[in-house]
Every structure is written in structure tokens, then in C-alpha cells.
Amino acid sequence: TLTIQADKPAHPVSPMLYGLMTEEINYSYDGGLYAEMVRNRTFHHDWSGMQHWIVDNAGDSAATIKMVAGDGPSEALLDSMRVDITTATDAAPAGVRNDGWWGMALKPDTTYEGSFYARGDLGSVTVSLVNNTTGRVVATTTVDGITGDWKQHTFSLKTARIEASANNHLLLSFKKPGSVMFQLVSLFPPTYKNRxxxxxxxxxxxxxxxxxxxxxxxxxxxxxxxxxxxxxxxxxxxxxxxxxxxxxxxxxxxxxxxxxxxxxxxxxxxxxxxxxxxxxxxxxxxxxxxxxxxxxxxxxxxxxxxxxxxxxxxxxxxxxxxxxxxxxxxxxxxxxxxxxxxxxxxxxxxxxxxxxxxxxxxxxxxxxxxxxxxxxxxxxxxxxxxxxxxxxxxxxxxxxxxxxxxxxxxxxxxxxxxxxxxxxxxxxxxxxxxxxxxxxxxxxxxxxxxxxxxxxLFVNVNPGGMQWESDLIGYDAAKSYGSPSYYAQSMFAQYLGTEVSQTQLTGGVHTRFFTSVTRDPAKGEIYVKLVNGSTDPQPLDVKVEGAAVTGPAAVITLKGDARTATNSIDDPTRIVPQTSRLRTSAGIHHTVPPLSVQVLVLTAK
Ligand code: AHR
The missing domain is CATH 3.20.20.80 (Glycosidases)
Structure with a gap:
């Protein structure tokens, strides 16, 4: 039996108890939360040089790329990518592509905002988003006005009715011979709150x-x-x-x-x-x-x-x-x-x-x-x-x-x-x-x-994306999912009362069985958190003293059939919380399932 003395709080709950910690690890920002789609946008040759930039010439066209030191649009960005095009036509443009952070995630009917700094003698560059498998151009535009002086150019790329996927790249293409230098090539999808x-x-x-x-x-x-x-x-x-x-x-x-x-x-x-x-x-x-x-x-x-x-x-x-x-x-x-x-x-x-x-x-x-x-x-x-x-x-x-x-x-x-x-x-x-x-x-x-x-908090699940195992939220360029730990955290933080109730747990209880009870008197709710880490069901009577429980309780349950059960990028919702109801009118008689975390939300005045 779990006896709750609802009218005798032990102490207040810290309202700041649950928060977030992050850092740049596991491609948390670049290649993760920060929505930039272009990888190695600034050609830092002392780190990864030209990585993720690949010459992509159509037909008989010919172009080469190289790093040029000491020439860039700002003091901070002085190492740029130079593209030299020797053969290119409208029908067979030369090009250079960026493969993104393990692909570029595109959705249908969506506008992507891009920019780059450039200088050169070409006048214009065509910018496209291309499907990796089919080679189909799914969005394209032309950027004009490229001159011998460094200048930032902006562009928009809008997709039509495509299938959402990360299987895409960005292509810069050139329809005549010449040279052009690039720096800070950037592309963003719509972002949270449109920042x-x-x-x-x-x-x-x-x-x-x-x-x-x-x-x-x-x-x-x-x-x-x-x-x-x-x-x-x-x-x-x-x-x-x-x-x-x-x-x-x-x-x-x-x-x-x-x-x-x-x-x-x-x-x-x-x-x-x-x-x-x-x-x-x-x-x-x-x-x-x-x-x-x-x-x-x-x-x-x-x-x-x-x-x-x-x-x-x-x-x-x-x-x-x-x-x-x-x-x-x-x-x-x-x-x-x-x-x-x-x-x-x-x-x-x-x-x-x-x-x-x-x-x-x-x-x-x-x-x-x-x-x-x-x-x-x-x-x-x-x-x-x-x-x-x-x-x-x-x-x-x-x-x-x-x-x-x-x-x-x-x-x-x-x-x-x-x-x-x-x-x-x-x-x-x-x-x-x-x-x-x-x-x-x-x-x-x-x-x-x-x-x-x-x-x-975060991990990019692509090969090479992880430096630290056992993370909370996984993602690739297009999708994300929460681990079972993510859902346990969310449940605990969502149902956080304002005071810790005094409790006594008596009778037969398995090992690996834990409880926490908090109350929010202003909301008239008591939150009973139950953790059964054993493989046996745990019968439990809950007795509330000092407050009257009314109506059915909501029961939020996170459970699975094995400790190794989990969620993944391809199976993101195998272990997620489910909500059910529990009658309380004849006392609270409950069985906590094996391998489960539960929150009972009691209405109690
Ligand atoms: O969270 C991973 C690392 O663990 C942190 O960077 C560091 O503070 C701790 O050692």
C-alpha cells in the first residue's frame, strides 16, 4: 500500500527542477538543431577543406575546384572555393554540388532561402536542388549580378509536389567558361517561429x-x-x-x-x-x-x-x-x-x-x-x-x-x-x-x-554522427524521434507538482520499485509516479489521507516487453506513453505493469 498524506507536504518542489543541457556534440547544432542545410559552408581548409563539395559536370563540360587562401568577403572568412570552368554550355553545364548533412531534407511546396558570397567573371550561376537517386531537379533559380567584387547574393528555391526525403543535394551550375569564387554558401528551410x-x-x-x-x-x-x-x-x-x-x-x-x-x-x-x-x-x-x-x-x-x-x-x-x-x-x-x-x-x-x-x-x-x-x-x-x-x-x-x-x-x-x-x-x-x-x-x-x-540531449544517428553513445533525442536530416528516456523525462516534468507529499510504502514490494508523489493544490491534483523496473507486475493500493479523491484517475504509462526495447529513426514510436483511466470510487486498486513507468493523475481537493 502506498499511503499519501496529502495535507502534510514534506517540502516544496523546486519549480526549476527539470531543464535542458546541450553542447556541440553528436552534431547537435551544425548537422542538427541549427537548420543550415549546407555542410562545410565556409571551406575551412584547416579542418575539412573541400569536403562535401564535389565537382558535378554534365556531359562534356569541365570544371575544377580548389581552395584559395587570403581571398574572401570578410576578415573572418579568407579561404574561399574557386571554381574554374573550361567547358560549359546551356545544354551541358559544369557544376559543383554540396551533399549536405547526410543529405538535404526537402518537403513539398516549401520555400528554402539561400545565399552565398561570390566574385568572378561569370555573371550568373544557376542554383538547384536535385534528387540524388533520380537526378531530377526539384527546384531551381538563377542568381545574376556576379562581378569581380565580393558581394552577398540571395535566392529562394521552391519545391513543388515532391515526396519528402533527405535524398537531395544542392547544385551550383555554370553555363559558360570562366571563374568564380564562393564563400558562405547557405540554405535554410522554414525554421521554428520563422527565425x-x-x-x-x-x-x-x-x-x-x-x-x-x-x-x-x-x-x-x-x-x-x-x-x-x-x-x-x-x-x-x-x-x-x-x-x-x-x-x-x-x-x-x-x-x-x-x-x-x-x-x-x-x-x-x-x-x-x-x-x-x-x-x-x-x-x-x-x-x-x-x-x-x-x-x-x-x-x-x-x-x-x-x-x-x-x-x-x-x-x-x-x-x-x-x-x-x-x-x-x-x-x-x-x-x-x-x-x-x-x-x-x-x-x-x-x-x-x-x-x-x-x-x-x-x-x-x-x-x-x-x-x-x-x-x-x-x-x-x-x-x-x-x-x-x-x-x-x-x-x-x-x-x-x-x-x-x-x-x-x-x-x-x-x-x-x-x-x-x-x-x-x-x-x-x-x-x-x-x-x-x-x-x-x-x-x-x-x-x-x-x-x-x-x-x-541530441545525436545525429547517421554513421559518424555520434561521439557519445546513449543520447535522448535522435535524428537525421529529415526525421527525429525520442528515446524511451525522452518520454520518461517528459512525463516527470509535465506532472510536476508544487509540493512533495509525505508517503509510506508498506507490504510486499519488488526490488526495483520506486515512487514519488507530488501535489499541486492550486490545480487540485496529485501526481503519483510509479517505476517498476522488475519483470513482475506490482499490485498496489493507493490510499490518500487529508484530501478527497474524486472521479477517475488518468494513468499515463510507458512500458515495453524487454529492457532492450527501444525507439529508432525507422521505428520511432515503439515505446511511447499511453493514457488510460482508473476508477477510484471504490478505492484505488492498481497493478503497475512489469518494466513500466506510470503517472497516476488524481483529482483531489
Ligand atoms: O555530456 C558529455 C560530456 O560529459 C560533457 O561535455 C562533459 O561536461 C561531460 O564530461
């Missing part, structure tokens, strides 16, 4: 479905970079795309920085959530750290500027920069994280770095909550500590009570990265069950655990 330089609609909708309260950005390891030079240098991610040089990410592929700081912040705005801003704190992954003191001061100033860019009014220096970029309204910022996983800096330098950052930020912004990434003895005490847990299912089952025993006298906890690492590329039902068990512990301890975020 220019925006995000994929399907992935934004999937995140909205998780009912998050915040986004921790920009990482993760991506904040730190392998070296100081490869950190997320936010100032180099602002403004026109032609002014963004991009940088190498620690997950071994280049980042265009099309997803720059302002785009991250607009992402939070579009989901109506708040940013949790992680500032670079002078430590990079290969072990270098900046010595605290005078050497560190420019990095501290940079963090202060970044905070001002985020939350300062348009009258401040960096708030004015944000306003000039089109966003006069400050973003709501309440949490700043100093560094990432500084517990891995075995030199112990965080003990010196933290006080310098924390004092400077606190002096200027005393109301911000500061998050440390390791326990600290010196300087200001952090408001929160960011704890990370990547575990196997059996480990999580044994540690759901971990925070029950942590004293409430120190900083609050941000479980800033956690996941059950089982299943690939996305997690399976067995992982989702252990995730749910762990979440019951987080909810029960949400007087201490103020926030949490699963990681990693």
Missing part, C-alpha cells in the same frame, strides 16, 4: 514537449575547448555570419558558430525558458589553466561582459551591442555557472580561479545565483554545486537515496548532467526505467536539488 538563421522545427517541438524550465549553455566540454584558444569565445560568435570564423570543438569537428550566443539566448526565448549561462573559467580540457590573478582578469572581464550582453539593459555597453543585433530586451538571467567539471582539473587551480570569478560577478550582480562545478573551500560559497552522473541502470537503482543523506546546510545541487548510459545511439527502455527511478530520488530531494538536466 532567420534559426532552428529546426521538429527538434524545437521535441524540446518543448519536455516541459523544461531552463537551458544550460553552451556546454559541457564545448565551453572549455581542448585548449584556451578553442574555448567557446562568445564574442567571436556574434553578428553577421561572415564575421564568425568558427572554431574547432573538442568533439573533433569544426563548429561554424552559426549557433552563437545570441542564437542560444533566442532559443531559450522561443521555448519560454531561461538561460543558465556557463562562463569560461580559465581551464581547458587538455589540462591548461590560466593562473588566477592578473593573467585571469581578461577572462573575468569577458565573463562580466557576457553577463551584461545577456541581461544588461540596452543602455549598458554590451546590452547596446545586443540591441544593435536586433534584441533590445534583456534576457532573464538568474543563474551563472563558473566553468565546467573543474573537479577534473587535478592541479586544484579551481580553488584559486573560483574566488576571482565569483567575487567579480557577485560584486556587480549580487542577485545572480552562482554555480560551482566542484566543491570549493575558498572565497564565496556557491549557491549551487553542479554534480554529474553517467551511470549504468543497476548503479542508478542502488543510489536513488543518494541525496536523502546529504546535509541541507551547504549549497543547493544542480544535477547538471546525468543519464543512464544503456542503448545506442539513443537509450533503451532499461535506461528509461533507471532514469525514472533516479528522478523519483531527485523529486523527493527537490528541497536540495534545485535543478537537473539530462545529457547529452
Amino acid at each position: 532567420a538563421n534559426g532552428n529546426r522545427t521538429d527538434l524545437m517541438e521535441m524540446m518543448a514537449g519536455m516541459h523544461p524550465k531552463f537551458l544550460r549553455l553552451p556546454g559541457g566540454n564545448y565551453l572549455e575547448g581542448d585548449t584556451v584558444e578553442e574555448r567557446f569565445d562568445w564574442k567571436a560568435t556574434l553578428g553577421p555570419l561572415a564575421d564568425r570564423p568558427g572554431h574547432r570543438s573538442p568533439w573533433n569537428y569544426p563548429s561554424t558558430d552559426g549557433m552563437g550566443l545570441l542564437e542560444f539566448l533566442e532559443w531559450t526565448e522561443d521555448l519560454n525558458i531561461e538561460p543558465v549561462l556557463a562562463v569560461y573559467a580559465g581551464y581547458s580540457l587538455k589540462g591548461t589553466h590560466i593562473a588566477a590573478g592578473a593573467h585571469m582578469q581578461p577572462f573575468v572581464d569577458d565573463a562580466l561582459d557576457e553577463i551584461e550582453f545577456t541581461m544588461g539593459s540596452a543602455d549598458t555597453k554590451w546590452g547596446a551591442v545586443r540591441a544593435k543585433l536586433g534584441h533590445p530586451q534583456p534576457f532573464p538571467l538568474h543563474y551563472v555557472e563558473i566553468g565546467n567539471e573543474d573537479n577534473l582539473d587535478h592541479s586544484g587551480s579551481y580553488e584559486e580561479r573560483w574566488p576571482q570569478f565569483a567575487k567579480a560577478i557577485h560584486d556587480k550582480y549580487p542577485n545572480l545565483k552562482l554555480i560551482a562545478t566542484a566543491p570549493v573551500k575558498r572565497g564565496l560559497q556557491p549557491d549551487l554545486i553542479d554534480d554529474h552522473y553517467y551511470k549504468r541502470a543497476e548503479e542508478f537503482y542502488t543510489m536513488t537515496d543518494h541525496y536523502d543523506h546529504v546535509p541541507r546546510t551547504g549549497p543547493k545541487i544542480f544535477v547538471g548532467e546525468w543519464a543512464t548510459r544503456e542503448g545506442s545511439p539513443t537509450t533503451d527502455l532499461g535506461a528509461a526505467l533507471a532514469d525514472a527511478a533516479w528522478m523519483t530520488g531527485m523529486e523527493r530531494n527537490s528541497d536540495l536539488i534545485e535543478m537537473s538536466a539530462y545529457a547529452p
Whole structure:
């Protein structure tokens, strides 16, 4: 029997409990959320050179491509692609194609907005979208006005009644001999809320479905970079795309920085959530750290500027920069994280770095909550500590009570990265069950655990798309799906009450059986979360004291027939929540199915 003392709450639930954490890993932005369709749009020859650009000459036409250094439309983009066409006619044009991020996803009756910088003696270029298999041109247009001076040209490509697929490429074609240079060749589909330089609609909708309260950005390891030079240098991610040089990410592929700081912040705005801003704190992954003191001061100033860019009014220096970029309204910022996983800096330098950052930020912004990434003895005490847990299912089952025993006298906890690492590329039902068990512990301890975020959030499931196994949401260029863990998260966050109810669980209970009960008195609802990680059904009577339950309960169930059962890009909805009803008039007698996560929504006044 599960007895719920509805009128005796143990403590409030942290309203910030569930959020998102992302970084550039597994092609999360380029090749993922960031909707750019052209791969290697800026020809960074020190990373991937001409990769994904392929000469595609029709008939007897002839053209070659090569990188030209020191010639581009901006200081940031000085290495360009030169196309030399020796033979080409209207009937047999020469061409160069881009194969996209494992293809280019096209839909019927849709307009794609493109642009490129070019200079040359050709006058015009034909731009087309072409089906890889049939060679059929599904959209085409001509860009005129190409001269000897670098200039940006824009174009639109509209598809007709085609079949939706990712099996397409972009073709630039040339109908006469000559030479032309290209830089920043770009193509976007319609984006979420129609933002220019925006995000994929399907992935934004999937995140909205998780009912998050915040986004921790920009990482993760991506904040730190392998070296100081490869950190997320936010100032180099602002403004026109032609002014963004991009940088190498620690997950071994280049980042265009099309997803720059302002785009991250607009992402939070579009989901109506708040940013949790992680500032670079002078430590990079290969072990270098900046010595605290005078050497560190420019990095501290940079963090202060970044905070001002985020939350300062348009009258401040960096708030004015944000306003000039089109966003006069400050973003709501309440949490700043100093560094990432500084517990891995075995030199112990965080003990010196933290006080310098924390004092400077606190002096200027005393109301911000500061998050440390390791326990600290010196300087200001952090408001929160960011704890990370990547575990196997059996480990999580044994540690759901971990925070029950942590004293409430120190900083609050941000479980800033956690996941059950089982299943690939996305997690399976067995992982989702252990995730749910762990979440019951987080909810029960949400007087201490103020926030949490699963990681990693995204994975591009194409071969070569994954650097880290066991992720939450998978996708290719055209489609996306949620893992069973995604649905467990969504259920827990959707039915989050405002107070944790006191409960007692008595009688015969299987191992791997976990509960969490929260209540929202204003809504008149009690949420009973039940996790049965065993292969046996779990009979359960639910007794509510201190409130009258009325009407049938809604029962939301996520279950499957094996721990390895999962969703995939080709079978995206095998394990998804189903809703049923449960009578409550003669008492709540219920059986929790094997291998299941359930939420009972009780109407109780
Ligand atoms: O989420 C993957 C990585 O795990 C993050 O980049 C890092 O913070 C952690 O070690």
C-alpha cells in the first residue's frame, strides 16, 4: 500500500527542477538543431577543406575546384572555393554540388532561402536542388549580378509536389567558361517561429514537449575547448555570419558558430525558458589553466561582459551591442555557472580561479545565483554545486537515496548532467526505467536539488554522427524521434507538482520499485509516479489521507516487453506513453505493469 498524506507536504518542489543541457556534440547544432542545410559552408581548409563539395559536370563540360587562401568577403572568412570552368554550355553545364548533412531534407511546396558570397567573371550561376537517386531537379533559380567584387547574393528555391526525403543535394551550375569564387554558401528551410538563421522545427517541438524550465549553455566540454584558444569565445560568435570564423570543438569537428550566443539566448526565448549561462573559467580540457590573478582578469572581464550582453539593459555597453543585433530586451538571467567539471582539473587551480570569478560577478550582480562545478573551500560559497552522473541502470537503482543523506546546510545541487548510459545511439527502455527511478530520488530531494538536466540531449544517428553513445533525442536530416528516456523525462516534468507529499510504502514490494508523489493544490491534483523496473507486475493500493479523491484517475504509462526495447529513426514510436483511466470510487486498486513507468493523475481537493 502506498499511503499519501496529502495535507502534510514534506517540502516544496523546486519549480526549476527539470531543464535542458546541450553542447556541440553528436552534431547537435551544425548537422542538427541549427537548420543550415549546407555542410562545410565556409571551406575551412584547416579542418575539412573541400569536403562535401564535389565537382558535378554534365556531359562534356569541365570544371575544377580548389581552395584559395587570403581571398574572401570578410576578415573572418579568407579561404574561399574557386571554381574554374573550361567547358560549359546551356545544354551541358559544369557544376559543383554540396551533399549536405547526410543529405538535404526537402518537403513539398516549401520555400528554402539561400545565399552565398561570390566574385568572378561569370555573371550568373544557376542554383538547384536535385534528387540524388533520380537526378531530377526539384527546384531551381538563377542568381545574376556576379562581378569581380565580393558581394552577398540571395535566392529562394521552391519545391513543388515532391515526396519528402533527405535524398537531395544542392547544385551550383555554370553555363559558360570562366571563374568564380564562393564563400558562405547557405540554405535554410522554414525554421521554428520563422527565425532567420534559426532552428529546426521538429527538434524545437521535441524540446518543448519536455516541459523544461531552463537551458544550460553552451556546454559541457564545448565551453572549455581542448585548449584556451578553442574555448567557446562568445564574442567571436556574434553578428553577421561572415564575421564568425568558427572554431574547432573538442568533439573533433569544426563548429561554424552559426549557433552563437545570441542564437542560444533566442532559443531559450522561443521555448519560454531561461538561460543558465556557463562562463569560461580559465581551464581547458587538455589540462591548461590560466593562473588566477592578473593573467585571469581578461577572462573575468569577458565573463562580466557576457553577463551584461545577456541581461544588461540596452543602455549598458554590451546590452547596446545586443540591441544593435536586433534584441533590445534583456534576457532573464538568474543563474551563472563558473566553468565546467573543474573537479577534473587535478592541479586544484579551481580553488584559486573560483574566488576571482565569483567575487567579480557577485560584486556587480549580487542577485545572480552562482554555480560551482566542484566543491570549493575558498572565497564565496556557491549557491549551487553542479554534480554529474553517467551511470549504468543497476548503479542508478542502488543510489536513488543518494541525496536523502546529504546535509541541507551547504549549497543547493544542480544535477547538471546525468543519464543512464544503456542503448545506442539513443537509450533503451532499461535506461528509461533507471532514469525514472533516479528522478523519483531527485523529486523527493527537490528541497536540495534545485535543478537537473539530462545529457547529452541530441545525436545525429547517421554513421559518424555520434561521439557519445546513449543520447535522448535522435535524428537525421529529415526525421527525429525520442528515446524511451525522452518520454520518461517528459512525463516527470509535465506532472510536476508544487509540493512533495509525505508517503509510506508498506507490504510486499519488488526490488526495483520506486515512487514519488507530488501535489499541486492550486490545480487540485496529485501526481503519483510509479517505476517498476522488475519483470513482475506490482499490485498496489493507493490510499490518500487529508484530501478527497474524486472521479477517475488518468494513468499515463510507458512500458515495453524487454529492457532492450527501444525507439529508432525507422521505428520511432515503439515505446511511447499511453493514457488510460482508473476508477477510484471504490478505492484505488492498481497493478503497475512489469518494466513500466506510470503517472497516476488524481483529482483531489
Ligand atoms: O555530456 C558529455 C560530456 O560529459 C560533457 O561535455 C562533459 O561536461 C561531460 O564530461
